Structure formats: C-alpha cells, structure tokens
Amino acid sequence: MSAWANDWLTPDWPAPAQVKACVTTRAGGVSVAPFDTFNLGEHVEDNPTSVAENRQRLTAQLGCQPAWLRQVHGIAVAEADPRLVAEADASWTATPGIACTAMTADCLPALFCDRAGSRVAAAHAGWRGLVGGVLEGTLDTLALPAEEVLVWLGPAIGPQAFEVGAEVREAFVAVHPQTAAAFLPSRNAGRFMADIYALARLRLAARGVTAVYGGGFCTVSDPRFYSYRRSVRTGRFASLVWLTS
Numbered sequence: 082m083s084a085w086a087n088d089w090l091t092p093d094w095p096a097p098a099q100v101k102a103c104v105t106t107r108a109g110g111v112s113v114a115p116f117d118t119f120n121l122g123e124h125v126e127d128n129p130t131s132v133a134e135n136r137q138r139l140t141a142q143l144g145c146q147p148a149w150l151r152q153v154h155g156i157a158v159a160e161a162d163p164r165l166v167a168e169a170d171a172s173w174t175a176t177p178g179i180a181c182t183a184m185t186a187d188c189l190p191a192l193f194c195d196r197a198g199s200r201v202a203a204a205h206a207g208w209r210g211l212v213g214g215v216l217e218g219t220l221d222t223l224a225l226p227a228e229e230v231l232v233w234l235g236p237a238i239g240p241q242a243f244e245v246g247a248e249v250r251e252a253f254v255a256v257h258p259q260t261a262a263a264f265l266p267s268r269n270a271g272r273f274m275a276d277i278y279a280l281a282r283l284r285l286a287a288r289g290v291t292a293v294y295g296g297g298f299c300t301v302s303d304p305r306f307y308s309y310r311r312s313v314r315t316g317r318f319a320s321l322v323w324l325t326s
Contacts, residue, residue: 097198120316171204190320227289239299240276
C-alpha cells in the first residue's frame with residue numbers, strides 16, 4: 082500500500098472476508114488548494130486533470146473499478162457499472178471487482194453488505210435523501226432479509242455541528258415520529274442540532290436492520306476530510322465497498 086493510503090479508513094464491521102471497503106481522506110493526491118490533495122469530485126471546479134489523476138491513483142490502489150455516480154440528493158438506486166455514470170444516490174452490485182462508491186463532504190455515506198458476502202451497496206445520504214428514503218431504497222434493491230444485512234456509517238457531519246431549521250426536523254418527524262429524539266434545540270432560536278447518525282440508525286431499525294456499525298465521526302472538525310460546511314469551496318472524499326472473487 083502506498084504511504085498516503087495508510088491514512089485511509091478501513092470500516093470496523095464484521096463483514097465477511099470477501100467484502101472489502103475503505104474511505105479515502107484528503108491525503109495522497111495532486112489537487113491544489115482548496116481541493117488539496119485527493120479530491121475525487123468532478124463537479125467542484127477542481128482541475129479536471131487533477132481529478133482524473135486522483136481517480137486513477139484510487140483505482141490502482143484498490144485493484145478494482147469504482148462505479149461513480151452523479152449524485153443529486155435523491156433516492157434513486159442504480160446497479161454499479163464502471164462504464165457509465167448513473168444519476169443516482171446509491172448503487173449496488175453482486176459482481177466482484179466493482180466498487181460501489183459514495184462521494185461526500187458532510188453528507189452521510191452508508192455501506193451495505195450481507196452476511197454471506199454475496200452483494201454490497203453504497204448510499205449517499207444528505208438530509209433530503211435520508212428523509213426521502215435512500216437507505217430504505219437501497220435495502221429494497223438488495224432484496225435481503227433484514228437480519229442478513231450489515232451497515233457501516235462513514236464519516237459525516239457530527240451532531241455538534243449539524244444545525245438545521247425547524248422544517249428539517251418536521252420533515253423527519255412527519256415520516257417517523259421517533260426521530261424527534263435525534264434533534265436537540267440549538268442555542269439559536271427556532272433551530273436544532275441534528276444527529277445524522279441517530280437518524281440513519283432509527284430509519285434502518287424501522288426496517289428491521291439493527292446490525293449497524295460506524296458513526297462517531299465529524300467531517301467539520303476532522304481535517305482529514307473535506308467538509309462543505311467548513312468551506313463551501315472544497316473537494317469530495319469517497320467511501321467504497323466491493324466484493325473480491
């Protein structure tokens with residue numbers, strides 16, 4: 082492994098041996114400030130040549146093919162295909178060597194697999210996608226019994242940094258009343274501090290998925306990660322999951 086790749090995260094979850102996953106950080110690329118250095122997003126006004134080089138380094142390091150998405154904060158789920166860029170916010174595959182990929186910079190990346198290691202998925206969940214049902218849509222596409230599914234929640238904005246308006250809280254509570262517990266009043270009147278990890282766990286639990294791992298990160302305060310809330314002009318890191326033969 083390249084020295085810079087040692088800075089990447091490996092999910093701590095009881096996935097079977099043929100399921101591999103990682104999360105990139107800002108380290109190891111060629112992009113210059115404010116995208117320094119391992120920006121993987123093509124849509125953030127970084128130099129396209131730099132992004133292409135960073136993506137090539139990622140592919141070479143992993144030894145598999147990332148399937149990129151055109152993420153739109155929606156709930157569509159596509160079959161992962163490195164030959165095209167689908168407009169979707171989640172992807173799945175049962176084919177070894179193809180990495181389901183979610184790019185984020187405060188939104189929640191969620192990685193999925195089954196206990197048998199037969200299929201994997203990755204979802205990009207901002208609050209709109211989360212309340213809209215992107216996690217549930219991913220589960221539906223995997224078509225697995227809830228007790229067979231494992232989920233790992235990757236680096237996202239932490240509850241001490243995620244201030245939202247009352248309309249966000251109301252949108253969640255209208256669908257799942259129990260999610261009210263994931264919002265605490267902010268010091269700013271009429272606003273709330275939201276726990277995106279708790280929201281994801283509650284939504285998954287409502288579908289019977291309780292083997293949920295990860296969480297506890299904060300992209301805003303952790304300089305290893307890009308954060309849109311910390312700096313609007315910034316890059317994107319990737320969370321990937323794939324099967325080996």
